[in-house]
Amino acid sequence: xxxxxxxxxxxxSVATVSKVVxxxxxxxxxxxxxxxxxxxxxxxxxxLVASSLRRSRTNVLGILLAGFDPFAAELLKGISxxxxxxxxxxxxxxxxxxxxxxxxxxxxxxxxxxxxxIDGAIILTPTVSLQGASVPVISVDPHTGTSGSHIVDSDNxxxxxxxxxxxxxxxxxxxxxxxxxxxxxxxxxxxxxxRLSLEEAGIPFDPELVRDGGYRSAWSTDAARDLLTLxxxxxxxxxxxxxxxxxxxxxxxxxxxxVPHDLSVVGFDDIPEAASASPRxxxxxxxxxxxxARAVTMLLAxxxxxxxxxxxxxxxxxxxxxxxxxxxxx
Amino acid sequence: xxxxxxxxxxxxSVATVSKVVxxxxxxxxxxxxxxxxxxxxxxxxxxLVASSLRRSRTNVLGILLAGFDPFAAELLKGISxxxxxxxxxxxxxxxxxxxxxxxxxxxxxxxxxxxxxIDGAIILTPTVSLQGASVPVISVDPHTGTSGSHIVDSDNxxxxxxxxxxxxxxxxxxxxxxxxxxxxxxxxxxxxxxRLSLEEAGIPFDPELVRDGGYRSAWSTDAARDLLTLxxxxxxxxxxxxxxxxxxxxxxxxxxxxVPHDLSVVGFDDIPEAASASPRxxxxxxxxxxxxARAVTMLLAxxxxxxxxxxxxxxxxxxxxxxxxxxxxx
DNA sequence: TTGAAAGCGCTAACAC
DNA sequence: GTGTTAGCGCTTTCAA
Numbered sequence: 195x196x197x198x199x200x201x202x203x204x205x206x207s208v209a210t211v212s213k214v215v216x217x218x219x220x221x222x223x224x225x226x227x228x229x230x231x232x233x234x235x236x237x238x239x240x241x242l243v244a245s246s247l248r249r250s251r252t253n254v255l256g257i258l259l260a261g262f263d264p265f266a267a268e269l270l271k272g273i274s275x276x277x278x279x280x281x282x283x284x285x286x287x288x289x290x291x292x293x294x295x296x297x298x299x300x301x302x303x304x305x306x307x308x309x310x311x312i313d314g315a316i317i318l319t320p321t322v323s324l325q326g327a328s329v330p331v332i333s334v335d336p337h338t339g340t341s342g343s344h345i346v347d348s349d350n351x352x353x354x355x356x357x358x359x360x361x362x363x364x365x366x367x368x369x370x371x372x373x374x375x376x377x378x379x380x381x382x383x384x385x386x387x388x389r390l391s392l393e394e395a396g397i398p399f400d401p402e403l404v405r406d407g408g409y410r411s412a413w414s415t416d417a418a419r420d421l422l423t424l425x426x427x428x429x430x431x432x433x434x435x436x437x438x439x440x441x442x443x444x445x446x447x448x449x450x451x452x453v454p455h456d457l458s459v460v461g462f463d464d465i466p467e468a469a470s471a472s473p474r475x476x477x478x479x480x481x482x483x484x485x486x487a488r489a490v491t492m493l494l495a496x497x498x499x500x501x502x503x504x505x506x507x508x509x510x511x512x513x514x515x516x517x518x519x520x521x522x523x524x
Numbered sequence: 525x526x527x528x529x530x531x532x533x534x535x536x537s538v539a540t541v542s543k544v545v546x547x548x549x550x551x552x553x554x555x556x557x558x559x560x561x562x563x564x565x566x567x568x569x570x571x572l573v574a575s576s577l578r579r580s581r582t583n584v585l586g587i588l589l590a591g592f593d594p595f596a597a598e599l600l601k602g603i604s605x606x607x608x609x610x611x612x613x614x615x616x617x618x619x620x621x622x623x624x625x626x627x628x629x630x631x632x633x634x635x636x637x638x639x640x641x642i643d644g645a646i647i648l649t650p651t652v653s654l655q656g657a658s659v660p661v662i663s664v665d666p667h668t669g670t671s672g673s674h675i676v677d678s679d680n681x682x683x684x685x686x687x688x689x690x691x692x693x694x695x696x697x698x699x700x701x702x703x704x705x706x707x708x709x710x711x712x713x714x715x716x717x718x719r720l721s722l723e724e725a726g727i728p729f730d731p732e733l734v735r736d737g738g739y740r741s742a743w744s745t746d747a748a749r750d751l752l753t754l755x756x757x758x759x760x761x762x763x764x765x766x767x768x769x770x771x772x773x774x775x776x777x778x779x780x781x782x783v784p785h786d787l788s789v790v791g792f793d794d795i796p797e798a799a800s801a802s803p804r805x806x807x808x809x810x811x812x813x814x815x816x817a818r819a820v821t822m823l824l825a826x827x828x829x830x831x832x833x834x835x836x837x838x839x840x841x842x843x844x845x846x847x848x849x850x851x852x853x854x
Numbered sequence: 855t856t857g858a859a860a861g862c863g864c865t866a867a868c869a870c
Numbered sequence: 871g872t873g874t875t876a877g878c879g880c881t882t883t884c885a886a
Contacts, residue, residue, distance in 0.1 A: 239635030244879035305569030466796025574863035
């Protein structure tokens, strides 16, 4: 089912069909009507691939991501809600991730789609610089600080500070931290906020209480096990994201520690699953959907040739649920 | 940055570059090495659009959806998890939805991407038949019963029956139902399950207690308001999906009705937000992530030329939370 | 008002 | 071992 099929059926050239389908002028009304009728009968729809190869604009917004995890899913909801009715199609693309291409996926995806398939891109948590992209790009929660493209993120330092402060206010003194992916800016900021709060409260920083979790379940499980089997184990853990916090909850359960009676846990992100964890997770909520929406706004502005803010930073807020409580008495 | 740039830089023809990049035989080792070096230097990546126009296979799986709503998001998580490491790229596509193309989006999307860009498709809640698609298709929770393509869904009748039964067991007798989208098979099945349970309990069916919610927030709000301002209002509402149930919760709150003291509410789907609703929503959980995973398995089987089950139906289960309680005494 | 033809970036026969 | 060439489906000059 191609444009040639339609042309043959209508007894006109493919050029004419193309004009009719795209609403160009210079076609007799009668011809146009006949072609349109055949298009409808045959259910012809112009191939996105072929037309995008030829045209410069496609009206497709690309969302480049490493996988459809809960974080990406929330952002997508916000992106989709904001983009509806604006005349753009959405194309969320996750390249085949394997170990040997785990780094640089964002540039690879951008090269593969950019220039032709998509008019612009929103890239989630890129870790490499995206200078010289062929289309406008908005980075959400990127590694590279303010370098290069336009950025949307949330206030990670303040969020982490609030989380740690919450634990301190509950009387905790031995507060551990499970780090995020050390190649991501957000992870450093969260650790920074954690250390700031300790400092403000006059609690000496203990390097032994900080472990790598890489924002990932498996690593965080190991980290949690290490921390919770320490001779003088922490009474509270601030995990760099919710996934890590879930791992902590799991390990605590295995070790027979009651949360929050024996151990308090705070996460970061407030993915929807946080509310159904057992116990329900106290965490720092990033306004993920709003971040997605803002990214769309910025991208559309860029595509319209307007300026857009270079850096939008949204506030993160503490959501107190059931995984935090007063520090156990010694 | 095209294949010609690489060819020029390497002093070879584009054909040679293509061979090297795709690992074809018939290239001198030295040449291949030089080309690979230039590819790396320039950061060249073959254009998905151009190559897919020429090739028959792209190793891209399409997921066609009407928008990134919570339902789609959960399925995507399952799809993504199952597809990882299988050598396929994922491309979730949501065409521009507006009022005049609201129906038939799935066929339009399929025509636009099919045959060239994607090797196969998973389509979420299609409402029209997809006969004669150019690529293998798996439908998730479709309208058209068993017609045409391969199907994954959950047991809507049993789920609705369980939900209604749960309310009956709590002593409710005036149990209302807010219907789903009447063009969707699932909506009919849920209503059927509701009526089955009433019948089993010997409760006469009252047409006045059934309203259209269309699986949508706005309509459901109206429906809930109608039901709850009835002279003899229901003591329980079974909503056809969680979004509708949220609308009920909202209206109940506005009217000063306490849930579950004055009114019990059950939803359907168990999207993550259900656990954080206030009060936390009792609902029927569809195994959305598993449904997504199964769809991938089936599609990959089809793509490998194997057979796949024509219809996979997964069980739905009751998740009791805080929005249901004993019927109020008269 | 219409159609012929070039070309977007790439791959695959086939010729050299 | 390498290059030439045709062509995937479409849009867009440009000539008829």
